[in-house]
Amino acid sequence: MPAEEDLSRLHCRLDELLESRGMTLTALAEAVGVSLVNLSVLKNDRARAIRFSTLIALCDALECQPGDLFTVGAHGTQG
Template sequence: MPIAVDIDVMLARRKMSVGELADRVGITPANLAVLKNGRAKAVRFATLAALCDVLECQPGDLLRWEAEDAEDD
């Protein structure tokens, strides 16, 4: 998928655990893991806003676009 998720980078910068982030955002650790590992098909703007609020970052700090290789087509 061309969208990469960098939640783990922000967690490391903030010295925060997945469980703590999930509690503070109001989602389950399992759902956060799906998002963090890039397996999510979508993310609600409200969830993205809550992640940014708790991690004190911008959406672009959590999500980035990566070009797919021509071989993947």
């Protein structure tokens, strides 16, 4: 399967992490220095890439590891 099609298998758990930490997307955007629009794209599984510097900043702000932020589903499914 081409890599482009595999992108649909990646699920961002940002909503769950924000909820468990009592944090809003707006507060996270301010803490990380990323626009609210870009975080929304990531949160809604529409992002096609993420910079390592952004990933590290997200993990620092959310006190998590990259594996806490993303899951990879089976072929043909999400999450």
